[in-house]
Amino acid sequence: MKKALSLLLVLAMVVSLCSIAFAEEAKTYSFEIVSKGFQSTYWQAVLKGCQSEAEKINTEAGYEKIKFNMVGPDSESDIAVQVNMFESALNAKPDAIGLAALDVNALNENIAAAQAAGIPIIGFDSGVPNAPAGAVLANASTDNYAAGTVVAENLYTKIKERIAAATAPVRVGEINQDATSESITNRGLGFIDKFIELAAADGFKVAVIGNDKYVGDSKGEKAAEADANVIIEVRVPAQTTTELCATEAGVVLNQPDTIAIFGSNQVAAEGIITANETLNLCGSDDTQIIAVGFDSGTVIKAAVTAGTMYGAVTQSPVGIGIKLIDLLLASANKEPVQDTDTGCAFYTAANIASDEIAPNLYD
Amino acid sequence: MIAQRKKMVPQKVGLQQLVIVGVLIILFTFFCLMSASFRKYTTLITMASYMYYIMLMAIGVTFPLITGGVDLSIGTGLVCYSIVGSYLMRQMGLPIGVAMAVTVGMGIVFGFINGVVVAKLDLPPFITTLCTMMIVRGLGSILTNGMTGVWPMAGQEGSWVRDLLKYKIGDVTYPVGMVIILLLVLIMSIILNHTRVGRYIIAIGSNKEALKLSGVNVARWHIMAYVISGFFAGLAAIAYACTFTSITPGTGAGLELDAIGGAIIGGTAMTGGSGSIVGTFLGVCLISLLKTGLPNIGLQANWQQIITGGILIVAVTIDMARRKK
Numbered sequence: 001m002k003k004a005l006s007l008l009l010v011l012a013m014v015v016s017l018c019s020i021a022f023a024e025e026a027k028t029y030s031f032e033i034v035s036k037g038f039q040s041t042y043w044q045a046v047l048k049g050c051q052s053e054a055e056k057i058n059t060e061a062g063y064e065k066i067k068f069n070m071v072g073p074d075s076e077s078d079i080a081v082q083v084n085m086f087e088s089a090l091n092a093k094p095d096a097i098g099l100a101a102l103d104v105n106a107l108n109e110n111i112a113a114a115q116a117a118g119i120p121i122i123g124f125d126s127g128v129p130n131a132p133a134g135a136v137l138a139n140a141s142t143d144n145y146a147a148g149t150v151v152a153e154n155l156y157t158k159i160k161e162r163i164a165a166a167t168a169p170v171r172v173g174e175i176n177q178d179a180t181s182e183s184i185t186n187r188g189l190g191f192i193d194k195f196i197e198l199a200a201a202d203g204f205k206v207a208v209i210g211n212d213k214y215v216g217d218s219k220g221e222k223a224a225e226a227d228a229n230v231i232i233e234v235r236v237p238a239q240t241t242t243e244l245c246a247t248e249a250g251v252v253l254n255q256p257d258t259i260a261i262f263g264s265n266q267v268a269a270e271g272i273i274t275a276n277e278t279l280n281l282c283g284s285d286d287t288q289i290i291a292v293g294f295d296s297g298t299v300i301k302a303a304v305t306a307g308t309m310y311g312a313v314t315q316s317p318v319g320i321g322i323k324l325i326d327l328l329l330a331s332a333n334k335e336p337v338q339d340t341d342t343g344c345a346f347y348t349a350a351n352i353a354s355d356e357i358a359p360n361l362y363d
Numbered sequence: 364m365i366a367q368r369k370k371m372v373p374q375k376v377g378l379q380q381l382v383i384v385g386v387l388i389i390l391f392t393f394f395c396l397m398s399a400s401f402r403k404y405t406t407l408i409t410m411a412s413y414m415y416y417i418m419l420m421a422i423g424v425t426f427p428l429i430t431g432g433v434d435l436s437i438g439t440g441l442v443c444y445s446i447v448g449s450y451l452m453r454q455m456g457l458p459i460g461v462a463m464a465v466t467v468g469m470g471i472v473f474g475f476i477n478g479v480v481v482a483k484l485d486l487p488p489f490i491t492t493l494c495t496m497m498i499v500r501g502l503g504s505i506l507t508n509g510m511t512g513v514w515p516m517a518g519q520e521g522s523w524v525r526d527l528l529k530y531k532i533g534d535v536t537y538p539v540g541m542v543i544i545l546l547l548v549l550i551m552s553i554i555l556n557h558t559r560v561g562r563y564i565i566a567i568g569s570n571k572e573a574l575k576l577s578g579v580n581v582a583r584w585h586i587m588a589y590v591i592s593g594f595f596a597g598l599a600a601i602a603y604a605c606t607f608t609s610i611t612p613g614t615g616a617g618l619e620l621d622a623i624g625g626a627i628i629g630g631t632a633m634t635g636g637s638g639s640i641v642g643t644f645l646g647v648c649l650i651s652l653l654k655t656g657l658p659n660i661g662l663q664a665n666w667q668q669i670i671t672g673g674i675l676i677v678a679v680t681i682d683m684a685r686r687k688k
Contacts (some may be wrong), residue, residue, distance in 0.1 A: 074614060299516070299611065
């Protein structure tokens with residue numbers, strides 16, 4: 001009897017030890033991802049990237065290793081809503097949090113709370129710039145400043161002869177949906193800074209007017225409006241909606257001296273296309289206004305294919321989603337993580353269907 | 364008593380409408396003088412295009428406002444209905460006629476729901492329609508799996524619907540949508556002032572108890588006011604989809620404020636009992652003029668909002684003062 005009992009006890013201990021070991025191998029991870037919203041199909045593509053990578057990891061592991069919950073406010077103006085979502089995400093006690101902040105300052109307190117609770121934060125898309133030191137371990141994102149410079153380079157190449165031949169100052173519009181998020185401000189500033197640099201190299205003077213944030217933060221030598229060869233007019237609507245972007249774009253397109261216009265994200269670019277529906281001023285010809293945009297989506301793709309929009313820069317939203325899941329998993333396992341630039345490329349009607357560009361475009 | 368009030372209403376509202384016409388002329392002249400780009404024909408077309416969906420919402424919401432209520436669900440509603448319409452065409456391959464019918468049908472259904480809750484369950488219209496606003500905001504995303512809505516673009520099957528609002532002959536674009544709007548203003552004005560449904564809706568706003576005591580089925584006409592609002596939200600959904608390139612699910616909150624603001628500026632009393640479709644038309648024209656004109660004179664976006672809000676306060680103050688006399 002005693003022997004049987006001891007044997008049973010030993011067996012029970014062995015089984016529980018095994019199950020602990022087994023449980024450690026079958027560890028599951030739960031991640032919370034707070035995005036800037038589902039406002040454009042761009043975020044749907046990021047979600048797809050997350051889903052495909054999570055599925056791939058779960059299939060390889062043979063069980064549901066990763067679970068994630070992606071949320072976002074309805075509009076990219078809903079800063080307060082995102083703060084609440086981040087708080088809820090924290091309360092769910094995830095293994096790691098992914099974050100694309102609408103307004104970094106509004107989230108600083110909650111980020112500090114995450115840090116105190118030992119929950120690693122991975123930034124994606126615009127990430128979380130100026131976060132408290134050590135709070136955000138890495139970012140999976142496009143280098144937005146570099147993306148802005150890519151637009152400027154391609155646009156400048158297209159219009160520099162027109163600038164040289166002009167007898168009066170010409171205008172280049174820039175429509176940014178906001179002046180607070182890292183992605184938009186960096187693209188806008190990247191564009192302005194690069195444009196000034198390229199123009200100065202050819203002996204042209206550039207003035208920057210309009211929204212105070214972009215005028216104040218742009219680098220390079222800026223001329224007064226009266227002396228400039230090129231006037232970059234930066235307009236930001238009161239809210240991040242297509243109709244307000246369209247109104248601002250319309251104002252710039254209507255100026256008689258406008259020769260080019262840049263919309264720094266899908267909403268702004270679609271605003272330009274909407275405004276152009278009535279005005280019919282944009283195209284790829286040297287007599288028309290050269291419009292350039294950002295991201296893709298059905299409308300922008302159609303406009304670029306038709307030549308109404310000369311070109312646009314695409315990010316790799318699916319790539320961002322994939323990298324985000326990888327970084328979340330690594331950070332949850334306390335492995336070292338690093339910023340990952342997921343890249344961007346300029347596309348026009350000529351290369352929109354190419355192998356390099358097509359997979360990154362979405363509807 | 365009701366007949367007397369009805370007689371007084373057209374006179375009072377008429378004066379307010381004249382004031383708005385005066386303000387419109389002054390502002391229009393001001394913007395033309397201050398901005399060369401505002402003076403262009405295309406600016407008028409653009410202003411008209413961006414006005415259609417607000418105008419349709421405003422015509423519809425005038426009816427609940429006249430009953431002393433409000434319909435806050437029209438903004439998020441129009442986005443929801445139009446993305447569902449888009450989903451039916453793009454993902455399910457259904458013809459545009461079906462999509463349009465479903466879009467407007469959804470507006471009618473939610474209008475009916477609003478009406479029943481307000482009229483039968485006696486819940487305050489503000490809360491009721493606020494709840495519907497939140498429900499439809501999420502519903503659109505759920506039904507379409509979060510897909511952005513895009514209605515047929517130029518060259519695609521079904522793009523004729525965009526021609527209903529803007530028709531191009533050669534190089535010139537004609538704002539044919541204005542003809543449709545003016546027709547609707549005329550029809551709804553007649554319905555409001557010369558049919559039983561209109562008179563009862565006004566009576567609900569001015570003296571609901573008296574109407575009930577006179578043996579009228581008040582609930583039926585009260586519901587009708589919200590059904591009209593929902594129907595026009597459905598029409599506004601189509602207009603919005605035809606004007607803008609894509610529709611993002613979950614947006615739309617705030618669009619109703621332009622419509623409600625337009626109706627109130629136009630003379631519809633917030634307390635109910637009086638209103639005018641012509642006044643609503645003029646009120647929305649004023650808001651649209653400000654929205655188009657202020658950016659053109661170089662004002663930064665936030666100043667535009669401050670000025671538009673200021674004008675709305677002045678309009679409401681004048682309305683309240685007038686009614687106190």
